[in-house]
Amino acid sequence: MISGCSGKPAQVMSSNEIVVWHWLSDRSDAFDALARKYKIETGINIRFELYTPISVYTAKVRASAQANKLPDIYGVPSLERKDFASLIDAGHVTDITPLMEENNAAWKNSFFKGGLIMNTFPEGNQYGVKPGTYGVPIDINNIQLIYNLSLLKKAGWTAPQPPSTWPEFLALGDMLKKAGIPGMVSGWGEPWMIHCFADNMAWNIMGKDKVLATIKGEVPYTDPDWVKVFALFKEMKDHGLLSEGIVTMVNKEAEQTFANERAAIAFNGSWGVNVYDSMNPGLKYAVAMPPKVNPSRPMYIWVGTTSFIVNDRSPLKQDAVKFLQWLTDRNQQTVLATEMSNIPSAKACVDVLEGPIMDFVAGMENVVHPRLLPVEEFPLVTEVFDKGIQSIIIGEATPETVARSVQDMKEREIKRAERFKAIKANK
Amino acid sequence: MILKLPVSLKKIKPGYIFVLPAVIMLALFYIYPFLKVLQLGFYEWDGISTKTVFVGLSQFQDIIFSDRVWWQSMWHAAYITILALVFQNGLALLLAMLVDRGLKYGNIYRVIFFLPPVLSGIVVGLIWNWIFNGNYGLLNHWLSNIGLGNLSRSWLSDPKTALTCVAIIHMWKGFGWAFLILLAGLQNIPRTLYEAARIDGASAWDVFRKVTVPLMIPVFVLVMVLTVLGTMQIYDIIVSTTNGGPGYHTEVPVSRIIARMLYSSQFGYACAMSLVFGVVLVILSVAQMKISQRLKQT
Numbered sequence: 001m002i003s004g005c006s007g008k009p010a011q012v013m014s015s016n017e018i019v020v021w022h023w024l025s026d027r028s029d030a031f032d033a034l035a036r037k038y039k040i041e042t043g044i045n046i047r048f049e050l051y052t053p054i055s056v057y058t059a060k061v062r063a064s065a066q067a068n069k070l071p072d073i074y075g076v077p078s079l080e081r082k083d084f085a086s087l088i089d090a091g092h093v094t095d096i097t098p099l100m101e102e103n104n105a106a107w108k109n110s111f112f113k114g115g116l117i118m119n120t121f122p123e124g125n126q127y128g129v130k131p132g133t134y135g136v137p138i139d140i141n142n143i144q145l146i147y148n149l150s151l152l153k154k155a156g157w158t159a160p161q162p163p164s165t166w167p168e169f170l171a172l173g174d175m176l177k178k179a180g181i182p183g184m185v186s187g188w189g190e191p192w193m194i195h196c197f198a199d200n201m202a203w204n205i206m207g208k209d210k211v212l213a214t215i216k217g218e219v220p221y222t223d224p225d226w227v228k229v230f231a232l233f234k235e236m237k238d239h240g241l242l243s244e245g246i247v248t249m250v251n252k253e254a255e256q257t258f259a260n261e262r263a264a265i266a267f268n269g270s271w272g273v274n275v276y277d278s279m280n281p282g283l284k285y286a287v288a289m290p291p292k293v294n295p296s297r298p299m300y301i302w303v304g305t306t307s308f309i310v311n312d313r314s315p316l317k318q319d320a321v322k323f324l325q326w327l328t329d330r331n332q333q334t335v336l337a338t339e340m341s342n343i344p345s346a347k348a349c350v351d352v353l354e355g356p357i358m359d360f361v362a363g364m365e366n367v368v369h370p371r372l373l374p375v376e377e378f379p380l381v382t383e384v385f386d387k388g389i390q391s392i393i394i395g396e397a398t399p400e401t402v403a404r405s406v407q408d409m410k411e412r413e414i415k416r417a418e419r420f421k422a423i424k425a426n427k
Numbered sequence: 428m429i430l431k432l433p434v435s436l437k438k439i440k441p442g443y444i445f446v447l448p449a450v451i452m453l454a455l456f457y458i459y460p461f462l463k464v465l466q467l468g469f470y471e472w473d474g475i476s477t478k479t480v481f482v483g484l485s486q487f488q489d490i491i492f493s494d495r496v497w498w499q500s501m502w503h504a505a506y507i508t509i510l511a512l513v514f515q516n517g518l519a520l521l522l523a524m525l526v527d528r529g530l531k532y533g534n535i536y537r538v539i540f541f542l543p544p545v546l547s548g549i550v551v552g553l554i555w556n557w558i559f560n561g562n563y564g565l566l567n568h569w570l571s572n573i574g575l576g577n578l579s580r581s582w583l584s585d586p587k588t589a590l591t592c593v594a595i596i597h598m599w600k601g602f603g604w605a606f607l608i609l610l611a612g613l614q615n616i617p618r619t620l621y622e623a624a625r626i627d628g629a630s631a632w633d634v635f636r637k638v639t640v641p642l643m644i645p646v647f648v649l650v651m652v653l654t655v656l657g658t659m660q661i662y663d664i665i666v667s668t669t670n671g672g673p674g675y676h677t678e679v680p681v682s683r684i685i686a687r688m689l690y691s692s693q694f695g696y697a698c699a700m701s702l703v704f705g706v707v708l709v710i711l712s713v714a715q716m717k718i719s720q721r722l723k724q725t
Contacts, residue, residue: 058689065475083692086475182562189670244561245581247673248589253556262562379691391674394586416489420471424480 017045018320019071023057024306025050026274030339034332042326044319065092072314073324076135076307081376085127087309088134094310094317097132099325107325108133114303114367115140115345126375135307136324137345139336141270142363143196143302145184145291146356149284151264155179162288166232169291170239176264177240184236185243185258186267187251188393191386196302197267198389200290202229203300203368215377217414221385221407222400230399232293233392241265247390259283269304270360274341287359289366303367305345378413381406467698474694486699497700500678501707507594507679508658515598516650519605524639527613537607544603552667555596559583559668583669586676593677596664601657605650612646613639648719655711659704680704 035046100108119135258266259279388402561581662681688697
């Protein structure tokens with residue numbers, strides 16, 4: 001065995017207090033305040049340790065998993081399902097399904113469905129993980145289109161609502177182009193955000209089942225529906241809907257640009273409400289679902305959660321789970337939601353929210369995320385998919401050529417997986 | 428009572444004992460990780476799981492014969508390296524010579540030229556991001572002011588200019604190092620040689636060709652090796668400017684290794700990539716050494 005996970009007894013970080021690792025710098029003070037409250041209520045010490053930026057945090061979690069040095073509770077940002085499965089397989093994750101199901105599934109039912117599914121492995125998942133829930137969502141977010149109402153008016157958009165169909169969206173692009181107003185900004189230099197928009201559109205155009213069939217390898221990416229998804233990005237570019245430099249833009253820059261009213265539209269998450277409020281409190285904007293391409297299907301939006309996992313090797317794991325139950329209780333969720341203007345993971349305290357964040361909450365019924373499917377696409381296929389869209393936007397590839405190259409990578413990865421499977425079978 | 432050391436221990440030269448701590452540190456922090464990377468290159472491993480699968484040379488085979496993006500990223504790093512070798516080092520030599528010849532305020536220039544290298548690559552990238560920004564960047568603003576607004580573009584998002592812009596940022600950051608090393612080399616050349624050459628009637632060009640260049644060859648080699656090794660491993664500036672995009676236009680080997688390691692969970696494959704990359708760097712360095720030896724002989 002060459003990995004760091006040597007099978008020796010777990011060495012957790014602490015024996016007399018519960019240590020929680022996270023990367024959420026904006027929630028650090030709120031967490032510390034809640035830890036003090038928990039100490040008063042229960043006598044148990046909670047130590048939140050903050051590690052930023054997110055890339056450093058992710059690397060730390062990986063390295064610590066290899067060395068059996070994970071704390072009692074840790075957050076998992078943007079963890080691929082495969083990695084989540086590996087953490088479970090390596091014994092770093094507590095199965096909290098029994099606790100979720102207690103008292104007629106009271107704890108489970110307190111969460112938004114999307115947030116919980118992100119932490120759940122369904123029956124028949126491709127990783128062979130025992131079906132169940134392995135993480136606790138702390139808050140939830142989703143990504144939608146945000147329109148600067150002043151700039152829309154300046155461009156001549158007179159309708160009371162932002163566009164809700166694709167032709168309306170393109171028409172708005174034409175107006176913005178004519179008025180010389182930059183269109184949409186988003187962190188599409190971080191490819192996952194492109195993928196997010198593409199996923200919304202794919203689910204709307206072809207539906208969940210066909211997307212799932214594609215990931216399973218039953219439908220090729222060269223299918224006309226997929227080509228149509230890729231073509232949407234060319235149309236957006238041609239109609240002036242995309243701001244200059246969007247393909248290398250990081251989301252922080254996109255947020256600054258939108259907050260400073262240098263772009264009419266932002267494709268951003270619910271966390272953006274805090275950012276815009278702090279940068280430009282006077283900004284007038286409206287939140288709307290991405291426009292439908294296929295009017296006969298609902299529009300889906302990308303959901304994400306901030307989740308905490310209990311280390312199965314922690315000697316304090318029972319206490320750790322209890323703390324998470326307390327943290328996701330209505331009182332604590334209300335504190336987190338009101339102080340941070342985030343969407344709480346617990347449905348019961350949504351009523352404390354007000355303002356634009358409520359528009360994000362309204363979209364929570366139709367959520368999409370690769371993790372909501374029982375199978376996951378090969379990471380390299382996703383990479384070629386996202387980079388291909390960047391190539392379409394900069395005009396060096398067509399939707400058809402990108403569809404072909406994504407499918408080529410898919411076939412290559414399938415062969416590679418089969419080759420490794422054969423090697424494993426021979427051992 | 429006098430404690431008698433065993434004969435075998437007495438025989439050990441004290442020198443070995445003195446170097447032992449250094450050897451232990453080297454073994455622990457250099458040799459062991461290197462051997463681990465070497466080993467992992469032959470395994471399929473996601474970086475977390477307890478299960479690893481020995482796959483022999485197949486990952487190396489994939490990298491060398493099938494991974495087009497990998498070789499594309501290698502070419503991008505090589506392109507930036509070539510630009511750095513020629514322009515960054517050429518300019519550094521020119522300015523070092525000017526300062527060496529007693530340019531007024533030479534000490535101030537030394538400080539100014541050395542400022543970029545001490546800045547973090549991420550900070551430098553963010554500053555230049557602002558200059559090259561397509562919507563409100565300084566460069567486009569200046570171009571418009573001097574009537575060249577038609578040249579305006581989103582410099583870091585345009586596939587025609589993105590890589591060259593990254594190279595410019597890298598050269599701006601790295602130029603100070605080359606300047607300082609070359610200046611130190613120039614100042615080590617005995618002044619009497621220059622005086623003797625001038626007395627013999629040598630022109631400035633002759634002095635440069637026949638005195639400066641031969642004596643500076645070891646310094647040139649050092650600067651070139653450092654430039655090649657430093658530039659081929661460029662990463663921080665890429666992350667803070669283009670993140671490898673648009674498409675794959677500014678991907679470099681280190682960004683590919685990290686992408687495979689962290690975002691594709693192919694830890695073993697990433698280790699194999701590192702080894703291939705290491706071999707390429709060793710070949711380049713050895714080639715430079717050989718060339719310099721040949722130059723010295725001539």
